[in-house]
Amino acid sequence: MSITPSGESILAQLGIEPTAIKIIKPPWKRNKYRAVVNWLMKYKPLSDVTNIEKIKGLVEAFYHLCEVEAWKEAGNIPSVTLNTPTNEKLHNQLQTWGYYREQIDLYSKLLGKLNSEWDATCLGGLGNAYQFLGDYTRAIEFHEECLAIAREKGYRKGEGNALGNLGNAYSSLGDYTRAMKLYQQNLVIAGEIGNRRGEAGALGSLGNVYHALGDYARAIDFHQQCLAIEQEIANRWGEGAALGNLGNAYLSQGDYTHAIEFHQKRLAISQQIGNPQGEGETLGNLGIAYYYQGDYRQAISYFEQKLAIAREIGDRRGEGSALTNLGNVYESLGKYSQAISCFHKHLAIAQAIGDRRGEGAALSNLGTVYRATGDYRQAISCFEQALAIAQQIKNRRGEGMVLGNLGIVHNSLGDYRQAISYFEQDLAIAREIGDRSGEGAALGNLGVAYRSIGDYYQAISFFKQRLAIAQQITDRWGEGMALGNLGIAYNSLGNYQQAILYFEKRLVIARELEDRPGEATVLGNLGVVYRSLGNYPQAISYFEQHSTIANEIGDRAGVGRAMGNLGITLMKLKQHSKALEYLQTAVSISRSIEDHATEAIVISNLAILHDKLGDRLLALEYCDRALSIATELNIPLEKDCRDLKKQLEHSHE
Template structure:
């Protein structure tokens, strides 16, 4: 038949003797219905066999379960209760009803305990209520768990049973922690701790201390949590309690993990793993392996992470630990997701979901749904992503998990953000923040503030964006979360980049890099190098940009971060394009495109196509540029990326403007503006209005051009984006010059000059001085024109722009001649002749 029941179950005769059941006397039992049930119990105890290699864990206990139910049917409640104390041939010799818990068969536990309620008095009812409370807690039935723990507490308090009172209080504390009501959780655990100290129960005191640390850890008060975990560890070490030490070490590892101190977290998890290997507790060994896998994933060492999660999976499958198998599959899926291997991630998370549904683990179901939604979102299947996130949200709300509800609301918001539906995203992030603040979940508050910062950044509300990032940064610094601190510092750098404050941006990017290096976060290092590369690119320091992007690429390749690879290669393409190395640029953009298509990242695919379009526009191949941009536009529309669609419409408008097809250009820019208005993005509106202004200028409609420029200027002024604002002011000056309104033109050029100088924008300063000199000449204010030309000449010499100096020298000489300042004019003409000899001939030959 297979392996006999003695492999895990006690010999049938031993069980019958312990239960005081004599098979030969069963025939004498009356009435017949009772005799029949006794005989059934005897048969299940003595004759049930199973194939250990071909059955799940539940079937290993099927004989005992059926025997128990048969004894209940006889209404011999004492024997049924006594049967629960039968121990198994497992390493820890657990009572079989506890083994159901270890193997995650909570529904069967509920059925067992429910049979015995109200059958053997209050004390036994308290025992059953505790078991029922834990089983419902494990299944995510939190409110039912509270009811059972409260019934246990009432019985214990009525009987002045202090130890049982403490157990009930501990159970209630654990449920309220999961519900996100940390104040109540702390109160219950503190009451339990007080009782254990009054009783002098050191093992229970250690348990209470460990439990008390958990709500503090959930709140983000990691230092306080660590103090409690360390006290628990000390007590467990003093008592030489190996299981308790392992739990405390894992708790400490978790706290340091959330702090972003990955080396220290790994140290504690390694110690916990060593204990489980010594004690032979394979279920706990799997948990420690999974924890180590999470550490390596957070650090960007994906291969190591996969190895640990795979070990956890194999171990869980060998011992039939379904909950552990679910956790391992989740870890594998999250690691593959981080690598950009979305199809494999989907496979693991779908398996995880099936197991969670099989064992009725509602928190596990919610987690798996959220993970699947993450994949659909990155693959731009936004409808499917929202459906899964909404299911996740519904479960979290149904079980009353406020922390989970806050996270799920944030997840829904990220989909609307990806779609460019910023007002909806903003509403979800604000709901997420409100819950996080209400339950004092500081990590959740910081996450929501970070999301709000990103939305305001995308909307171009940079001051609000920076304010949210700084609020989040204050929280994570306070709780010591280094990993999140690095992310928020990097985000602040992006805000300062958008505001044109490049030195401050660089400072933040350097801080982000330093933090990532200090905690061994290679993924964070790669992102920081990418941000630094973008800053160097913007500043025109192409060699440093290439160096930074190459470091980003090397890190991404080392940790198999395909998204990071694609980003770095695309950025290198932009640098090579700026350097005029078009063949290299095209190769990079094609490589970026190939990776995006391979991993199924359609938003990145559209971005790569857009880069190729821009590349061919720079080469003057407008046909190819138009072709790639149209492909990118089609893809952006297909995936519902409104922000990307708006940008591509703008790029297509530029292509048509270069072709001098101004009517089509105007149509594309108008579409860009309409989407930007729908999105509520003032930054995108400012760009579209500026481009419309340029187009109206080419169409000769100067008044419409001025109106567009003025609206664009208002947006840039409100947003504080000075490097763009200065360009609009210059163009407004040009429009008034064309309309012969030279006084107005001069005023705009002055504003442009002041702003350029305040932002240290030498290119804009040079342009403004030249245009202002021209306006003064038209107004007959030749002295002012001379001053402008002299300042412009000094600036060009500082900038080492020798080619442009000739034109300014000639204009200065001519103006001085008009003023009859002949000596100065002769001097300037002589300088111009020297310029021709030293610079001009070479320039003319090259031209």
């Protein structure tokens, strides 16, 4: 079935009678009108063409009408409702499909040709299109022009809408203070003119700003106010959006139970009212909730459903988002090749539709996977490209996040001073834009860097600041991370009882949130502490629990780490044959998932084990293999391997 209405109905809507065309003069003008009729009546796209080809008849008719300056008729075409799953008007459908450039061309043709109301619509549409393209400066210019017209003509509702759109643009730039002021002005206007739907929208936008700032409690308060109004005016679409925003806020708090509850409610509404875009978004959010809980199979199921809907309705941005979600799961499962494939597909989509923000996100995700595989050079290349984009489009929050990622890579390379420099820049941006969640993450990263250089007291200071922020903004997941890092720092200081105390608190939070990956990690941490205490049976118990959970959730990298720790512990107990078995399993897993950094660490332990077994030549062979990998990756382990090689060569003499 064609997605465009019949040619006859469109011509009737335009007021064009095909039989009357022959009297139009001059001939060139008559030919243009004949072309309009032919494109609307005779154009029949093939079934497997792109979405833009499916509406080519409408688009060509629009351009021919513009050429004869039939602006009133041309202005009717963007308002034609299409027979798509979202049943949107042509100009809005172009946005759903990701045809932002085509949308810009359409609005530009009509701007200044009809009336001030149409001009406001075109300016707002141009602003939104440029925002999707990541050109926030031009978006703001168009929204400000729209605002000026609305104020000049006394369009109070249009004034509020323009203020809201400006708020969205500034929010995308990370200028939350200005965004908040604009949303508050929008809220005042909506209240003054009795625009309850506009009031609800402004409250929802304020909730999103507080969410971005990490103030989840206030975000929830605004979203609940928004929800109450949407239910009062029986706006089912808005009710669904408010429920989704509440779900996202609870998700950020680590309250996965409430997050899933709200997203399930939104899913039901989206399905009831036939809102496939909302349905796809919600399936994605449900997938994220299950992903954080470590239920990767369920997460993949939701993400695949989201991907299918996005492709069905031609939502290119949604398709890219679903591919990113799937890539994140595959990365957590240690399926790095599949993750890289998903992120490359997202990158291609973002570049195809001109989504600069999405392009930067895809590059950052690729950098994260390459970092996980130990390919630090490739990771840095991706992050540097992402940083350039963030700076070009003035996305301050994105810039800070990429700087943090660059810091993590340099920390892994042992370039701690460079890492600290990046983390300090990230921290400065977070504080500048008032991003409390980002500030906490930057402080945590600084703590990790100082721990890496052995300055444990400075590390503890940063981790405690990270903990305080997480507790202030009710970020339970962040609180758990801070507690875990404090445990690692105290373990490094040899203060094992304090380390155990923090790890046990971390374990309580992980279990409370049903955070299975977090639970597995902290069980492994507890095993390391008990091994340091010489309590090897207890250590083995914790490592086995770590391995069990990692197996259950499909975390191959986690299984590999647990196997490696069991092998090291059994070496301490002089159970060398069992230790060898576990270490060989760990090497096999690391190699299969292309985690080369971990592979090198385990191989170096195999060198130590074979030295204990008296096979110095095999020990040297393993040491050389570990050294080769560490040298190629340019990681701190390289020095340890060189020292080990000298020790083995000396003992062999």
